[in-house]
Each structure stands twice: as C-alpha cells, then as structure tokens.
Amino acid sequence: MPAQPSAPGSRPTLEAVAARAGVSRATASRVVNGGEGVRAHVVDKVRVAIRELGYVPNQAARTLVTRRTGAVAVIIAEPEVRIFSDPFFSRQVRGISKELTAHDTQLVLLLVEDRGDYDRIERYLAGGHVDGALAFSLHTDDPLPAITRRIGMPTVYGGRPGWTGGPGEPGGVSYVDADNRGGAREAVRHLLERGRRRIAHIAGPLDQTSATDRLDGYRDVLRESDPALIAEGDFTSAGGARAMAELLERAPGLDAVFAANDLMATGALRVLRERGLGVPGDVSLVGFDDTEQVAEAADPPLTTVRQDIEGMGRLMAGLLLRTLARGRTATAGGAPPESVITPTTLVRRASS
Amino acid sequence: MPAQPSAPGSRPTLEAVAARAGVSRATASRVVNGGEGVRAHVVDKVRVAIRELGYVPNQAARTLVTRRTGAVAVIIAEPEVRIFSDPFFSRQVRGISKELTAHDTQLVLLLVEDRGDYDRIERYLAGGHVDGALAFSLHTDDPLPAITRRIGMPTVYGGRPGWTGGPGEPGGVSYVDADNRGGAREAVRHLLERGRRRIAHIAGPLDQTSATDRLDGYRDVLRESDPALIAEGDFTSAGGARAMAELLERAPGLDAVFAANDLMATGALRVLRERGLGVPGDVSLVGFDDTEQVAEAADPPLTTVRQDIEGMGRLMAGLLLRTLARGRTATAGGAPPESVITPTTLVRRASS
Numbered sequence: 001m002p003a004q005p006s007a008p009g010s011r012p013t014l015e016a017v018a019a020r021a022g023v024s025r026a027t028a029s030r031v032v033n034g035g036e037g038v039r040a041h042v043v044d045k046v047r048v049a050i051r052e053l054g055y056v057p058n059q060a061a062r063t064l065v066t067r068r069t070g071a072v073a074v075i076i077a078e079p080e081v082r083i084f085s086d087p088f089f090s091r092q093v094r095g096i097s098k099e100l101t102a103h104d105t106q107l108v109l110l111l112v113e114d115r116g117d118y119d120r121i122e123r124y125l126a127g128g129h130v131d132g133a134l135a136f137s138l139h140t141d142d143p144l145p146a147i148t149r150r151i152g153m154p155t156v157y158g159g160r161p162g163w164t165g166g167p168g169e170p171g172g173v174s175y176v177d178a179d180n181r182g183g184a185r186e187a188v189r190h191l192l193e194r195g196r197r198r199i200a201h202i203a204g205p206l207d208q209t210s211a212t213d214r215l216d217g218y219r220d221v222l223r224e225s226d227p228a229l230i231a232e233g234d235f236t237s238a239g240g241a242r243a244m245a246e247l248l249e250r251a252p253g254l255d256a257v258f259a260a261n262d263l264m265a266t267g268a269l270r271v272l273r274e275r276g277l278g279v280p281g282d283v284s285l286v287g288f289d290d291t292e293q294v295a296e297a298a299d300p301p302l303t304t305v306r307q308d309i310e311g312m313g314r315l316m317a318g319l320l321l322r323t324l325a326r327g328r329t330a331t332a333g334g335a336p337p338e339s340v341i342t343p344t345t346l347v348r349r350a351s352s
Numbered sequence: 353m354p355a356q357p358s359a360p361g362s363r364p365t366l367e368a369v370a371a372r373a374g375v376s377r378a379t380a381s382r383v384v385n386g387g388e389g390v391r392a393h394v395v396d397k398v399r400v401a402i403r404e405l406g407y408v409p410n411q412a413a414r415t416l417v418t419r420r421t422g423a424v425a426v427i428i429a430e431p432e433v434r435i436f437s438d439p440f441f442s443r444q445v446r447g448i449s450k451e452l453t454a455h456d457t458q459l460v461l462l463l464v465e466d467r468g469d470y471d472r473i474e475r476y477l478a479g480g481h482v483d484g485a486l487a488f489s490l491h492t493d494d495p496l497p498a499i500t501r502r503i504g505m506p507t508v509y510g511g512r513p514g515w516t517g518g519p520g521e522p523g524g525v526s527y528v529d530a531d532n533r534g535g536a537r538e539a540v541r542h543l544l545e546r547g548r549r550r551i552a553h554i555a556g557p558l559d560q561t562s563a564t565d566r567l568d569g570y571r572d573v574l575r576e577s578d579p580a581l582i583a584e585g586d587f588t589s590a591g592g593a594r595a596m597a598e599l600l601e602r603a604p605g606l607d608a609v610f611a612a613n614d615l616m617a618t619g620a621l622r623v624l625r626e627r628g629l630g631v632p633g634d635v636s637l638v639g640f641d642d643t644e645q646v647a648e649a650a651d652p653p654l655t656t657v658r659q660d661i662e663g664m665g666r667l668m669a670g671l672l673l674r675t676l677a678r679g680r681t682a683t684a685g686g687a688p689p690e691s692v693i694t695p696t697t698l699v700r701r702a703s704s
Contacts, residue, residue: 051406071476080446085645090436097432097463106476109461111449124423124458129481293437 012053021049071106072320073130075121077138080111086235086263087291088309089137092158095313096134103321105131118143126151132320134158139207145173156320158312160209160339174323174337176315178307180210183344184217187258187286187305190346192221196256196284200229202243202268204260211235214260214288229254233264240264244271255283256352262287262294265302269351284352300350307344315340364405373401423458424672425482427473429490432463438587438615439643440661441489444510447665448486455673457483470495478503484672486510491559497525508672510664512561512691526675526689528667530659532562535696536569539610539638539657542698544573548608548636552581554595554620556612563587566612566640581606585616592616596623607635608704614639614646617654621703636704652702659696667692 018028023046030038031046038046049055074096076083083089093109100107108130110121125133125147135144136158148155157175191199201218204211211232219225228250231243240259244267247254259265265287272283279285279300287295290306319338370380375398382390383398390398401407426448428435435441445461452459460482462473477485477499487496488510500507509527543551553570556563563584571577580602583595592611596619599606611617617639624635631637631652639647642658671690 054403054406069476069479069481070472071479071481080442080449084436084439084442084445087436090432093436093463094432097465101465101469104472106472107463108476108481109463111445111459111461113449113453117453120422120453120456120458124421124460127421127423127481129421129423129460129479 012055014055017046017049017053017055020053021045068131068324069106069129070104071108071130072100072317073108073110073125073133075110075112075133075135075144077112077135077142077144079113082236083111086261087293088261088289091291091309092136092313092316095310095315096317097313098310099314099317099321103317105321115143118147122147122151125153131324132156134316134320136316137208138162139205140209141207154320154323156316156323158316160213162207162209162212174319174339176312176319176340176342177210178312178342179344180213181217181220183288183305183307183346184214184258184260185220186344186346187288188218188221190303190348191256191258191284191286191352194256194280194284194352198229198251198254199225199256199258200231200247200251200254201225202231202233202240202247202257202259202264204233204235204264206232211260218258226251233260233267235261235263237263237267237270240267241271242267244268248275256285257283258286258288260288262289262291262298262302262304265304265351266294266298269298269302280350280352286352290347295347295349298351303349303352304347305344306347308342312342315342364407366407369398369401369405369407372405373397420483420676421458421481422456423460423482424452424669425460425462425477425485427462427464427485427487427496429464429487429494429496431465434588435463438613439645440613440641443643443661444488444665444668447662447667448669449665450662451666451669451673455669457673467495470499474499474503477505483676484508486668486672488668489560490514491557492561493559506672506675508668508675510668512565514559514561514564526671526691528664528671528692528694529562530664530694531696532565533569533572535640535657535659535698536566536610536612537572538696538698539640540570540573542655542700543608543610543636543638543704546608546632546636546704550581550603550606551577551608551610552583552599552603552606553577554583554585554592554599554609554611554616556585556587556616558584563612570610578603585612585619587613587615589615589619589622592619593623594619596620600627608637609635610638610640612640614641614643614650614654614656617656617703618646618650621650621654632702632704638704642699647699647701650703655701655704656699657696658699660694664694667694 014028015025018025021028023042027038028046031043076089097107132154133148134156138144138161140162145161157173160175160177161173188199199222203215206212231246233239233243257268259268265285269279269285272279277283287302287304290304295302295304366380367377370377373380375394379390379394380398383395428441449459484506485500486508490496490513492514497513509525512527512529513525540551551574555567558564583598585591585595609620611620617637621631621637624631629635639654639656642656647654647656
C-alpha cells in the first residue's frame with residue numbers, strides 16, 4: 001500500500017477552509033454539500049479556499065468536487081441465494097431500475113452476504129460513490145440504519161423498518177410499504193367465506209415487519225386462534241414446507257393455510273400433496289405477493305394477496321430522487337420523513 | 353446544478369504538478385496512479401505538489417487521494433429479467449462475491465437494461481468509484497470493451513470476447529472461459545454412443561462466443577450435419593421451446609437434441625412432451641451448464657455438460673485482483689493479458 005498523502009492530523013480541516021474564505025463553518029459546509037442557499041460569490045470564495053488548501057472532506061469525494069455521483073446504491077439485506085431465488089427481489093429491483101433510468105441515475109447493487117460485510121459497505125457508502133441508498137428486506141437488528149444515519153446518507157427503505165420509534169431513534173425514516181396487515185385480514189376473511197374454520201398461518205421470519213404485520217392481520221380476524229395453528233417460516237419454499245409439516249403434526253384437523261408469501265405457499269403445497277391432501281378440496285391455500293413465476297405457475301395456481309412490488313420499487317426510487325433533488329437527507333436533519341403505504345388486492349385462483 | 357469549482361481551463365494540470373515537484377510528467381503520473389516503482393521521497397514531493405495545487409485528476413477521485421476504492425464493478429450485459437431467471441448468473445456472481453469478499457473488496461453490480469445505459473455506465477466507471485471491472489455475457493457488438501479501454505479500466509471478461517484479434521483491436525484481453533467447444537463435442541459423441549443418428553442442435557444467440565463455440569463443437573463431430581437440424585435459440589426456456597418446435601417442423605425424424613444450455617433444454621423438453629414424444633425414449637436430450645435448479649430439477653433430470661460456473665467467477669475475480677495488485681491494467685499497457693480456460697465434464701442423467 002502506498003502511504004497516504006499526509007498524516008491524518010495534517011489534513012486541512014473545514015474550519016481552515018472557512019477561515020481562509022472568511023465565512024462561517026456552516027457556510028463552508030453548505031458549499032461543500034452542494035452550495036444550495038449560498039450566494040454565488042460566496043460559493044466561489046469557498047471553492048477557491050478548498051482548492052488552495054487541497055481540502056478533502058472525510059466522507060465524500062463527491063462533495064470535494066461538489067458534484068453528485070449520479071448513482072444510487074440498492075442494498076438488499078439478504079444473502080445472494082435468496083435474492084436470486086425469490087422473484088420479489090427482481091421485481092423490486094426492476095421497479096427501482098426503471099425509475100432511476102428514467103432520471104439518468106446509475107443503479108449500484110450492493111450484496112450483503114452476512115453481517116461481516118457491513119464494515120466494507122459502510123466504507124463504500126462513506127466513500128462518496130453514491131448519492132443515496134435504497135434498502136430493503138431489513139431485519140430488526142440490521143446495522144444498516146445506524147450506518148446510513150452515521151454517514152448522513154439519504155436513504156429510503158422498502159418495508160416499514162422495525163426500529164421506528166425505538167428508544168434513542170430519530171423521529172422517523174422514509175419508507176414504502178404495502179398494506180401487509182390489511183392484505184392479511186382480507187386473505188383470512190376470504191378463507192372464512194369459503195367455509196374454512198381451522199385456518200393456519202405460516203408466518204415469515206418474525207424479525208421482519210412484513211412478517212409481523214401479516215401475522216397481526218391474521219390475528220385481527222381470528223382473535224381466538226389456536227397458537228398451534230401458527231408456525232414461523234423464513235419466506236423460502238423449503239421453510240414453508242417445514243412449517244407445513246409442523247402444522248400438520250400439531251393441528252391435523254386444519255382446513256386452510258394462509259402463508260405469508262407465495263414461495264412458502266408452494267412449499268406447503270408440496271407437503272400437502274405428499275400427505276395425500278387435496279388443495280383446495282381438503283385444505284384451502286392462500287399466499288402473498290402474486291408473482292407470475294410462483295403464484296400463477298403453481299399447480300393449482302395460488303389465490304394470493306397481490307402487492308404492487310414493481311410499483312413500490314418505483315416509489316422508493318422516486319422518493320429518494322426527490323429527496324436528493326431537494327438536497328436534504330431522508331433520514332436526518334430538517335426534512336420530514338415521507339412514507340407511502342400501497343394497497344393490496346386479493347387475487348382469487350384455484351387454490352382456495 | 354451548482355457551478356463547477358472552476359472553469360476547466362483553470363484546473364491545475366498534471367504538468368503543473370510535475371513542474372512544482374521538479375519531476376517528469378511520467379513520474380507525476382505514476383505517483384497519481386499508485387506510486388509503484390517511484391522512490392518514496394519522490395512520491396512525497398509529488399504528493400505535496402498535488403496537495404498544494406489542489407490537483408484533481410480528470411477521471412478519478414481515487415487517484416486524487418492515491419487510494420483504491422476497494423470496490424470492483426460487475427457488469428452483466430443482459431437485461432435484469434435474464435439475470436434473475438437464469439441461475440448461471442447468480443452462480444457466477446456467487447463465485448465473484450466469495451473471492452472479492454475474501455479480499456475485503458466491495459462488489460458493485462451494475463445492471464445493463466439496454467444499450468442506452470452504457471453512457472451512464474461509462475460516466476460511473478470513469479468517475480473513479482471502482483478499481484476495476486468484471487464483465488460477462490457480452491455480445492459481439494457490445495460497447496463495453498471500447499469503454500473500458502477508453503477510460504483505462506482494468507477489466508476481466510467472463511467468456512472469450514468475440515472481438516479478440518479483430519481489426520484495430522489491441523493484442524488481447526484477459527478472460528476466463530469454459531472449454532465450450534470441447535464440452536459440446538463430448539455431448540454429441542455421447543449421443544452417438546447412445547445410438548442416436550439424427551442429432552439436432554439448439555444453439556445459443558450466435559452473437560456470443562459461448563454459443564458459436566458450442567455450435568463449432570457440434571459441427572466438429574457431425575461434419576456432414578443437415579442444416580435443418582440446427583436452430584438458434586436465445587439461452588432462455590421460451591427460446592428453447594420455440595427452437596424445438598421449429599426443429600420438429602423441419603426435421604420430424606430427429607432422435608436427439610443437444611441444447612447449448614440447460615434452460616433451453618427445459619423449453620425443448622416441454623415441447624417434446626406436448627407432442628407426445630418421450631425423453632429419452634423417442635428423443636435423447638443433453639443440455640449445458642449443470643445447475644441444480646434447472647438440470648437436476650428437470651423431469652427427467654438432464655444429462656448435461658457441467659461447467660464450473662462458480663469457479664469461473666472466482667477465477668475472474670482473482671485475475672482482476674492480481675492485476676490491480678500489480679497496479680497495471682488488464683486491457684492495455686504493458687501487462688500481457690491472462691486467460692484461463694476451465695475444463696467441462698459430461699454429467700449423465702436420465703434424459704439421454
């Protein structure tokens with residue numbers, strides 16, 4: 001490794017820039033971060049000082065040249081094997097990609113295989129290589145929110161973050177989500193209407209709000225539900241199969257299953273078939289998501305709760321781009337967080 | 353947009369840095385690009401001059417602080433819908449990701465939806481946000497090689513590039529490939545050994561060398577093959593189905609099909625079943641790739657040519673990291689390009 005240009009202590013500071021330009025530190029900072037609201041001749045003075053001193057802001061090369069990178073990071077907090085096997089992710093990325101492309105912004109996808117990757121991701125985000133971040137499929141103890149807050153990276157989340165309003169948390173964050181709870185209620189009501197009485201639920205991983213919100217919706221309708229009728233899965237087909245086997249063990253008389261996503265529903269379907277149980281004859285089955293590769297391709301095709309996954313991706317990207325255009329951050333500072341909850345629709349097919 | 357810090361003309365040049373440091377332009381350039389082969393006290397002099405003048409190299413913020421970004425771009429020259437539906441890509445990315453992670457290097461995935469995206473990708477690559485690039489699934493007229501050459505971005509290709517040795521091309525590029533031609537030969541010889549005589553081929557898109565090399569391997573063995581037995585697909589399942597229907601129309605007596613990848617083989621399988629043709633009873637079928645999600649999951653499971661997709665990903669990343677460690681570019685300059693051809697293996701299953 002070549003040595004750094006100078007010892008950290010000898011780097012010119014923002015204070016030195018401000019002093020040389022004869023302005024306040026706040027004004028110098030504003031110029032470094034884009035110059036909005038600063039008069040042109042003041043901007044020029046600060047830039048001259050930056051150049052003369054060779055000032056390099058700690059966090060971002062972009063701010064050095066007071067230019068945006070024109071790129072946005074997309075961070076999916078799931079191992080690559082999940083990202084490529086669940087069409088939810090490709091759809092969300094497609095929506096994001098369309099919106100970013102329409103605004104000539106480069107999508108930069110960062111993979112997170114495990115927690116150890118976050119140090120490196122923090123360095124990359126802090127390095128000024130992207131203007132903002134879109135993050136989805138976060139788990140409650142995910143380190144990403146703390147990272148984006150620490151480095152002041154404007155961020156919009158896909159899915160309501162689990163930490164909102166927690167102790168020591170800021171007022172809120174910007175996110176786009178589906179009406180998970182309302183959609184789950186509709187799924188369960190539909191099964192009741194079909195005459196089903198022992199309705200089980202295969203939940204997603206309960207460290208994600210999409211899973212807990214759907215479980216809450218199930219409980220809203222079935223207030224006295226037998227706990228034996230609820231099993232936790234992990235949003236994969238294999239996890240759905242395991243949960244289904246567990247449910248059949250604990251509650252063999254079940255006559256319906258609401259799975260918190262389509263992939264888990266296909267795993268459940270496989271187990272039901274192996275046990276000689278007909279769908280929907282013996283057991284009615286409803287999923288969540290509605291992707292053609294999974295819900296429509298299943299045999300029988302799945303009744304499911306449709307969420308507009310691609311549309312949510314576009315909304316996330318749009319929210320972030322508007323935040324960036326205003327020159328404020330979505331996660332901190334003066335800008336109030338914005339959130340959008342998109343509606344869900346029950347799509348009836350042969351499985352119920 | 354805030355104005356640039358100064359008019360382009362007034363920016364300090366590399367010549368000015370060299371003059372101030374009392375070194376040649378070549379030496380100053382070497383320091384800007386990492387300082388390899390330059391004595392420490394000379395490096396220090398140049399860095400002082402860089403700092404004093406506020407010199408900002410045109411192409412890369414990284415070179416300003418003579419620090420690598422610690423990130424590598426992965427560019428897959430296919431629309432997102434292909435990337436997420438063909439397990440080949442996730443496997444290749446997995447191999448790359450493992451190797452980069454082992455060297456604490458951030459993987460930055462850039463999606464290319466269409467040709468119009470390349471201007472933006474060039475800006476991003478030229479912006480100094482990554483140290484090098486890994487590109488795969490290129491087509492013969494892909495603009496990417498010209499871009500990486502123009503901006504001097506060290507690049508390793510997945511798959512032998514079709515333009516090597518073309519007029520006006522540089523000596524060569526670094527790439528990792530499988531022995532596509534040898535693997536295809538083995539597939540066709542296997543079908544001959546099974547007693548098949550009317551062996552058809554579903555080729556991949558013929559603007560990719562992986563497709564033309566496999567077609568060449570088929571022709572190596574069947575020198576007198578009837579052109580009616582060859583149809584071009586596009587490496588997707590739907591394309592394989594279309595090609596199969598075309599082949600059955602033109603050559604109804606065919607008794608075997610070698611498809612240039614597994615996804616096309618599954619499409620062919622669907623069409624054969626629809627026509628009431630048994631596999632392997634009436635028609636033997638062999639694919640290429642060997643991914644468990646496709647080849648093993650098919651009914652019957654596919655005989656196929658296995659290539660070590662993940663291993664090729666690791667090799668690509670390793671080749672690039674070594675190139676970067678040497679501080680040279682893989683595409684131009686003094687470093688000779690390095691290429692690796694990995695062996696293939698025929699995996700016999702029920703479809704043949």
